[in-house]
Amino acid sequence: MDTNTSLPTTTTRIVLPGLVEPDGLVVDLAAPVGTPAAGELLVAVEATGISYAEQAMRRGRYFAQPPFPFTPGYDLVGTVLAAGTGADGGLVGRRVATLTKTGAWTGHAIVAARDSVVVPDGLAADLAEAVTVNGVTAWQMLHRAARVEAGDTILVFGANGGVGGLLIQMAQHSGVHVIAAASPRHHESLRARGVVPVDYADPDLASTVRRSAPAGGLAAVFDNVGGETARTSWSLLGRGGTLVSYAIIAAVSGTGSLWPPFLRHLGRILTWNALPNGKRATFYDLWAGHGTRGKSYRRRLDEDLTHVLELVRDGVLTANVAARFPLTDISKALELAESRTLDGKVVLVP
Template sequence: MTRSTTITATEIVLPGPVEPDGLQARVRELPPPGEGQVVLRMEATGVSFAEQQMRLGGYYDQPPFPFVPGYDVVGTVIATGAGVDPALQGRRYAAVTKIGGWASHLHLAAGDLVPVPDGLDPTAAETVLVNGVTAWQMLHRCARVPAGGTVVVLGANGGVGNTLVQLARHAGINVIGTASARHHDAVRQLGAVPVDYRDPDMYPKIRELAPGGVDSVFDHVGGTGLEQSWRLLRKGGTLVNYGSATRKNEQGNALLPMLTLFGRLYAWNYLPNGKRALFYNLWAGKRSLATFRARMREDLTQVLRLVADGALQPQIAARIPLCRAADALTLAESRTVLGKVVIVAEETK
């Protein structure tokens, strides 16, 4: 496709703090790609917890309304701008975007593209993009848990959670995973010991399973339970917090609560017990763009290769077409599904 070819893009817009059925669709002509850019034809994008928070204006560094959500995307390059190798056209790539993925076509910086292995289904690849790189980096770059260690994964049935469980088990790490009772069989199949997160004695039961403490806790819940997660750690263990699901239904800017959370985690590191507490931010280090992109490409390539080799099984909760993005968001927010809700370009036959 030449740079002068007109491309019509369908985009799903989040206009403000609305219910899922308040999402808006718009159609516009997409300008030709600029220098260093490509046009990607979307084949799969996803619904992550970030979009659920953004819907209410509660994601701590989201852009002002209105905007097109969509944290990650898989698709085929159909046009290239100046300074971009034309050989990229016709090839499938993945990218973590933070916003913009809920569109039939979109501009992306060529430097953010990661090749998808040949033969890998785009829906399967999409399922492990932001979830996979988040899980990989938290496990291997943040916590650095050795083989034979034990970790706790809160929300082991969720998109990041089930990927964390699989990556940990692949690395020879024991996993205790929290989930509702209806998902316990699935969590067991992933290789984790399930504990009901609705049980008021959840934390005592985890301590019974690991009386000497655990090497790491991966906590996306935050709130008052964060201190309980901290107490589960053995000496030298690491608490990795990567969200605050307790604020899921709260509207308004999350900056002050996040700053309070950061301060709390920071202070724990000075207690004389050898434990560590940190907040994982996928976008940390982006000021050094070249280093950030290299790390992202390296880690995401590792995750996609594990999927292509069959070592990591994507957990796809549903495939829903872009025109029904409101249904996809509603389903993801219901917390009734195992894995990730994926938005695809068209209705599946």
């Protein structure tokens, strides 16, 4: 292991102790800092953030979340301080962006080197953070799952969110026309970006979308709601179109076990894919292949996230940071993120 005698021994860490409101999160100011094992890196965190995943975890409604208590945080950006055996020692002193799923809400983190990508020089940590998990998710859904082409028209739900906002930018960069489903309070800003806004709660949403869609239907729909919204999304596709489902907020926001609605959703996707209409549906999972096809997963992550970060550095994509908070103000930050009033991502700075 590459070592440094000045490595920290304690750090600040946020702990989610159980099913609590945002003000029930615990700020541990003297959490121990571990030593990176084989294939791991010790990172001084410069920016992390709040995504929908952590909001669901707070309510105990995220698939495969660890048992309480634990430290949330789906991704981070920071400087490598030390590398464990087998990890690239050349990363020490470099800034990396890392997918963590949990554990990023801290001042120093032990992360997997295989889930870390070097951040291009000239890109600020908070901007890199705003496009790490959100950016690679949007890019892979658009270009690997849906495989959109210039001239296509797509529908994006959650258009004002961290993933949706980046997906819109990426689609426009590729010459794709966008219809954006969001709350009416976001419509003015969406129009200013050159997209057609629609109200996601419109009871006649399908007819509203069809008025702006090609006669043959949409090339792709990106749905994070599930339930009836997924059925509407499927009906709006044209021949050869793709429904990319990447969350089931309708179920996560409810009560009871998540498994029945999730299995019903997957069953519906399988049923749709068996129909001879030229359309297809898929459930996008950022972690698919992480444990079973490690080399190909790592290759895609490096290629896709590096490209997204370079697009932000070069000014092609805008990293939309809705607000910045010190890590120790996590309760206020989470309350704001959960208010659903923001356009972009809340970034935490240790």
